Amino acid sequence: MSFRWDIIFEYAPFLLKGTLLTIGLSVSSILIGTFLGLLIGLGKIMKNKVLAFPFYGYVTVFRGTPLLVQIFLIHFGIVPFFTGETNAVTAGVIALSLNAAAYIAEIFRAGIQSIDKGQMEGARSLGMTHAQTMIHIVLPQAFKRMIPPLGNEFIVLLKDSSLLCVIAAPELMYWGKAMGSQYFKVWEPYLACAFIYLFLTLILSFVLNRLERRLKTE
Amino acid sequence: MKKVSFLVFAMVASLLLVMTGCGKDKEVSTTGKEEESNGKTLRIVTDANYAPFEYLEGDKIVGFDVDFINAVAKEAGYEVKLESVGWDPIFVEIEGKRADVAISAITVNDERKQSYDFSVPYFLSTNKILVPEDSDIKSGDELKGNVIAVQTGTTGQEAVEKLLGKNHKDIKKFENNNLAIQELLKGGASAVVADNTVVEEYVKNNPDQKLKVVEDSKSFNEEFYGLMFPKGSELKSEFDKAVNAIYENGKYAEIYKEWFGTDPDIETLKAQQ
Numbered sequence: 001m002s003f004r005w006d007i008i009f010e011y012a013p014f015l016l017k018g019t020l021l022t023i024g025l026s027v028s029s030i031l032i033g034t035f036l037g038l039l040i041g042l043g044k045i046m047k048n049k050v051l052a053f054p055f056y057g058y059v060t061v062f063r064g065t066p067l068l069v070q071i072f073l074i075h076f077g078i079v080p081f082f083t084g085e086t087n088a089v090t091a092g093v094i095a096l097s098l099n100a101a102a103y104i105a106e107i108f109r110a111g112i113q114s115i116d117k118g119q120m121e122g123a124r125s126l127g128m129t130h131a132q133t134m135i136h137i138v139l140p141q142a143f144k145r146m147i148p149p150l151g152n153e154f155i156v157l158l159k160d161s162s163l164l165c166v167i168a169a170p171e172l173m174y175w176g177k178a179m180g181s182q183y184f185k186v187w188e189p190y191l192a193c194a195f196i197y198l199f200l201t202l203i204l205s206f207v208l209n210r211l212e213r214r215l216k217t218e
Numbered sequence: 219m220k221k222v223s224f225l226v227f228a229m230v231a232s233l234l235l236v237m238t239g240c241g242k243d244k245e246v247s248t249t250g251k252e253e254e255s256n257g258k259t260l261r262i263v264t265d266a267n268y269a270p271f272e273y274l275e276g277d278k279i280v281g282f283d284v285d286f287i288n289a290v291a292k293e294a295g296y297e298v299k300l301e302s303v304g305w306d307p308i309f310v311e312i313e314g315k316r317a318d319v320a321i322s323a324i325t326v327n328d329e330r331k332q333s334y335d336f337s338v339p340y341f342l343s344t345n346k347i348l349v350p351e352d353s354d355i356k357s358g359d360e361l362k363g364n365v366i367a368v369q370t371g372t373t374g375q376e377a378v379e380k381l382l383g384k385n386h387k388d389i390k391k392f393e394n395n396n397l398a399i400q401e402l403l404k405g406g407a408s409a410v411v412a413d414n415t416v417v418e419e420y421v422k423n424n425p426d427q428k429l430k431v432v433e434d435s436k437s438f439n440e441e442f443y444g445l446m447f448p449k450g451s452e453l454k455s456e457f458d459k460a461v462n463a464i465y466e467n468g469k470y471a472e473i474y475k476e477w478f479g480t481d482p483d484i485e486t487l488k489a490q491q
Contacts, residue, residue, distance in 0.1 A: 014385055076400050086406030088390075168367070168390040168401070177306070178391055181371030184309035184333065 018172035029096035037104025062102035088169035111142035151208035259297035266302035293460035339442030347432040358437025367398035367407035
């Protein structure tokens, strides 16, 4: 079987366009998901069980159902319900951020709870409020510990964005599939996609490594 | 020690579960008597997501194509083991000769003929446009400037690409027609282009969705479905004969009528041979 480079070159502009969208989807979902995840994580560790309950519910639902199911529900259900029409990119960002937020919330919760109680007590005894302590003392220390699991989550999110091809969001995998079904080929489109995804995740882990080293205190 | 044996037990149990999943018979065998067939079972692949040609009823594959292939295989003296593998994988399976025949409302065209062998045509079809009842689209040309949803890799996609341009940004390609129609219903596309039987069947079965079918024989040519074989397959001539035989003995018309309620145009099909 001959490997047809020509069809990869033919689809190169589309793969490039798809790659850019994949990056856009992933970066915006990482940012939104991290922000939401922080809020939900903080919500979950609230002392008041009644107030914390919705946050528990959120994590249970979004971590307990498949992302693919969430994508279909959001694309064909929730987005058209509010706007009257579907939009694959919007639905994609919503689905990826909401899903990632559930996992990130757990990372934040674990990170915050891993900081010794003495830190909180010490800061409070110096006259800082609970919120001040959280922002200036606990979170900076917790964040350092959260980088490796967060990095995992970001990489998973980038790869999961390929699921959006099912709702015809023209990201990388969508064009890979288009190429595959035009020429009935497997190796060319999917190997090309695999290399690009690998390249993207390599960059991402490089950035995260740098960040981790930057924040090292020893 | 206890922990280890539990782990081993869990692994074995999960493996068994996976294996039952594989063994699940998604296959339909012909009820043909033993003496009629020479016993050889053919692995036939399809994409059971294309009502009324092939779709799942529970875990059974049913449809016009299923009845047709069973009749043809019986005529040719083979047993059928039908398996739903998905649309794109059909072509991979046939190219790799891992399957003997594919039947999945596959349109015969020159591009596909380069890589595969086809039987004589067994079905006449055209692409038609599915739009909301109040749509202004009356022909293929008017699709320009609108967002069109199609099933990826189908002749519907080809036809739309011919009108709008290859990989045009207004074409949304979905895994199957159900998703494409869903996109239309939810306002993400102005029209769906697909085989007439599929869109007509959809309109007939879902009158509450307020959709209509637009015909345009100028933009969309007649197409013929064929059984697909690996290049150079010896089965082709046997199946060609069998197809003609069930044209003659009325079996084809019987199956056709059962699924579509009308008489088939066998003359047009035969003229293509």
